[in-house]
Amino acid sequence: MPRFFVSGDEIGGSFMVLTGENAAHAKVLRLKNGDEVTVCDGKGTDYRCTVSDVSAGQISLVVHAAAPARSEAAVRCSVYMAFAKADKFEHVIQKATELGADELVCFPSARCVSRPDEKSLAKKLERWQKIAASAAEQSRRGMIPQVIALPSYRAALARAAQAELAVCFYENEERLTFRAAIEKASPFHTASLLTGPEGGFEPEEVAQAAQAGLSICTLGSRILRCETAPLCALSALMYAAGEF
Amino acid sequence: MPRFFVSGDEIGGSFMVLTGENAAHAKVLRLKNGDEVTVCDGKGTDYRCTVSDVSAGQISLVVHAAAPARSEAAVRCSVYMAFAKADKFEHVIQKATELGADELVCFPSARCVSRPDEKSLAKKLERWQKIAASAAEQSRRGMIPQVIALPSYRAALARAAQAELAVCFYENEERLTFRAAIEKASPFHTASLLTGPEGGFEPEEVAQAAQAGLSICTLGSRILRCETAPLCALSALMYAAGEF
Numbered sequence: 001m002p003r004f005f006v007s008g009d010e011i012g013g014s015f016m017v018l019t020g021e022n023a024a025h026a027k028v029l030r031l032k033n034g035d036e037v038t039v040c041d042g043k044g045t046d047y048r049c050t051v052s053d054v055s056a057g058q059i060s061l062v063v064h065a066a067a068p069a070r071s072e073a074a075v076r077c078s079v080y081m082a083f084a085k086a087d088k089f090e091h092v093i094q095k096a097t098e099l100g101a102d103e104l105v106c107f108p109s110a111r112c113v114s115r116p117d118e119k120s121l122a123k124k125l126e127r128w129q130k131i132a133a134s135a136a137e138q139s140r141r142g143m144i145p146q147v148i149a150l151p152s153y154r155a156a157l158a159r160a161a162q163a164e165l166a167v168c169f170y171e172n173e174e175r176l177t178f179r180a181a182i183e184k185a186s187p188f189h190t191a192s193l194l195t196g197p198e199g200g201f202e203p204e205e206v207a208q209a210a211q212a213g214l215s216i217c218t219l220g221s222r223i224l225r226c227e228t229a230p231l232c233a234l235s236a237l238m239y240a241a242g243e244f
Numbered sequence: 245m246p247r248f249f250v251s252g253d254e255i256g257g258s259f260m261v262l263t264g265e266n267a268a269h270a271k272v273l274r275l276k277n278g279d280e281v282t283v284c285d286g287k288g289t290d291y292r293c294t295v296s297d298v299s300a301g302q303i304s305l306v307v308h309a310a311a312p313a314r315s316e317a318a319v320r321c322s323v324y325m326a327f328a329k330a331d332k333f334e335h336v337i338q339k340a341t342e343l344g345a346d347e348l349v350c351f352p353s354a355r356c357v358s359r360p361d362e363k364s365l366a367k368k369l370e371r372w373q374k375i376a377a378s379a380a381e382q383s384r385r386g387m388i389p390q391v392i393a394l395p396s397y398r399a400a401l402a403r404a405a406q407a408e409l410a411v412c413f414y415e416n417e418e419r420l421t422f423r424a425a426i427e428k429a430s431p432f433h434t435a436s437l438l439t440g441p442e443g444g445f446e447p448e449e450v451a452q453a454a455q456a457g458l459s460i461c462t463l464g465s466r467i468l469r470c471e472t473a474p475l476c477a478l479s480a481l482m483y484a485a486g487e488f
Contacts, residue, residue: 071465098472100464139466178488220488221315222383224342232343235479236488244422244464244480 002029003038003137005144011041016049018059026051026059037061042136042144044069069142075241076190078103079230080160082153082197083112088227093128097135097145099234100243104132105148107156111199121149153205156194157212164188165237168209169195169229173218178233181215182240191237195229246273247282247381249388255285260293262303270295270303281305286380286388288313313386319485320434322347323474324404326397326441327356332471337372341379341389343478344487348376349392351400355443365393397449400438401456408432409481412453413439413473417462422477425459426484435481439473 004022016039018026031037031051039047039061046069053060079101081092093104108115116124128147136144150156160166165185167178185191194214201209210216219232238244248266260283262270275281275295283291283305290313297304323345325336337348352359360368372391380388394400404410409429411422429435438458445453454460463476482488 073464095469095472098466098468099476100466139468141466177486179483179486218488220317220344220482222342222344222385224383225339228339228342231475232479232482235476236483238464238476239423239480239483242421242423244462 001036001038002026002031003040003140005040005042005133005137008041008043011039011047014063015052016047016061016063018061019057023057023059026054031059039063040069040142042133044072044142046070046142071140072142073100073102073238073241073243075188075237075243076102077234077237078105078160078163078190078192079234080105080107080156080192080194081230082107082109082195082201082226083114083116084197084226085114090128090131091227092230093131093145093147094135095231096234097132097141098139099231100141100238101145101234102143103146103148104128105150105156105159107150107153109153109197110202110205112197113199114197125149154208157209157214160192160194161213163190163192165191166214167191167193167217167233168201168206168214169193169219169233170206170216171200171218171223172203173206173216176215176217178217178219178236179240181217182237184215193230193233193237195233196226198226245280245282246270246275247284247384249284249286249377249381252285252287255283255291258307259296260291260305260307262305263301267302270298275303283307284313284386286377288316288386290314290386315384316386317344317346317482317485317487319432319481319487320346321478321481322349322404322407322434322436323478324349324351324400324436324438325470325474326351326353326439326445327358327360328441328470329358334372334375335471336474337375337389337391338379339475340478341376341385342383343475344385344482345389345478346387347390347392348372349394349400349403351394351397353397353441354446354449356441357443358441369393398452401453401458404436404438405457407434407436409435410458411435411437411461411477412445412450412458413437413463413477414450414460415444415462415467416447417450417460420459420461422461422463422480423484425461426481428459437474437477437481439477440470442470
């Protein structure tokens with residue numbers, strides 16, 4: 001069944017109208033009167049609807065029932081990734097959205113070779129949020145993950161540390177497994193997974209992360225690329241949390 | 245420490261010579277006499293060596309010690325992925341190699357929109373094997389995963405079913421979790437993870453997989469792209485097997 005994300009204030013009562021990009025998308029799908037669609041408020045509620053009228057630029061819907069989206073994970077996981085080159089963060093936004101992430105947070109760290117300036121960052125955030133929305137639609141999420149940029153590594157640590165399970169992955173860590181950190185934090189409802197840029201974190205940054213309260217963990221004995229590590233960790237977390 | 249893969253028959257005794265691409269790579273790294281390097285036979289053994297001579301097109305090494313590669317997973321996992329469009333399989337080869345896969349196996353299935361013919365397949369296999377080698381080097385693997393193409397879906401099922409844990413992932417399966425399949429098969433040393441093309445498997449194909457002995461499992465309630473599913477499953481498997 002086709003799914004459309006509609007912002008919360010457009011939802012109300014027993015009728016709804018799809019406009020703009022949603023209407024364009026509905027046109028591509030050749031929706032006609034009587035077709036069933038799902039409208040999501042992007043915050044975890046799904047509305048089962050029927051098309052009642054199709055006209056240029058707008059599709060009218062009759063709302064039948066509202067229900068909590070079934071595809072949202074019980075654990076709310078924020079993926080923290082240091083600024084990386086080119087399209088790596090975009091790749092992670094798309095994949096982490098499919099995998100059930102709640103937020104995508106990017107931040108600068110010492111070895112980042114790519115740091116968008118303030119002006120280009122605003123544009124990028126807009127683009128990134130669209131990638132999340134599109135991946136959420138495609139993977140039938142009930143909500144669109146927020147994409148957030150933080151101004152400093154310290155700000156990222158302080159924010160990440162607020163989760164019940166907060167982990168910083170470090171390729172030189174050999175002792176603490178992710179499993180041990182997960183078991184120690186269980187039961188938990190919020191998680192932060194923090195990974196570094198292409199060159200990894202500096203040892204001092206790892207010490208700062210530990211001081212901020214994050215567990216320093218290994219992702220195994222193979223060196224993962226900076227865009228592979230967050231997705232590996234998120235997949236494992238969703239598995240450990242009983243999602244599949 | 246730089247790592248080089250050398251085919252088994254070039255290894256023997258207490259001296260070794262790097263030639264061809266390895267020598268070119270060594271030149272890029274500006275290796276000089278006395279530098280330490282690791283030479284891998286691509287089959288799980290690492291050799292600690294020192295550069296003893298650098299000349300045009302060849303680097304001579306003194307071999308100090310051989311040891312089992314520390315970065316190989318205890319579970320040998322084969323990733324079976326139906327032919328997909330464009331560079332999706334290449335993406336999976338690179339990432340699955342980082343994540344510790346033992347083999348990458350591609351095969352046709354009913355909804356595959358992309359099926360290389362025999363001639364282009366031979367060329368592609370060569371290219372794919374190079375991607376695996378390069379990812380193995382970068383992630384410091386002790387072996388290079390084999391990339392294999394099978395002629396039919398039935399051949400893929402018959403081969404996949406030989407593993408102690410053999411799973412076919414299906415987006416319409418809601419009952420059996422991957423965790424349940426893993427727990428039922430434990431302890432296991434070999435695993436096959438089978439995933440479909442862009443449009444997924446046909447219901448009859450899923451029935452055939454079950455008949456062949458594969459467990460039909462869900463990867464959760466979100467719809468994963470065909471290139472995301474195998475990497476999600478492999479990450480979870482490595483986690484479940486105690487790799488991190």
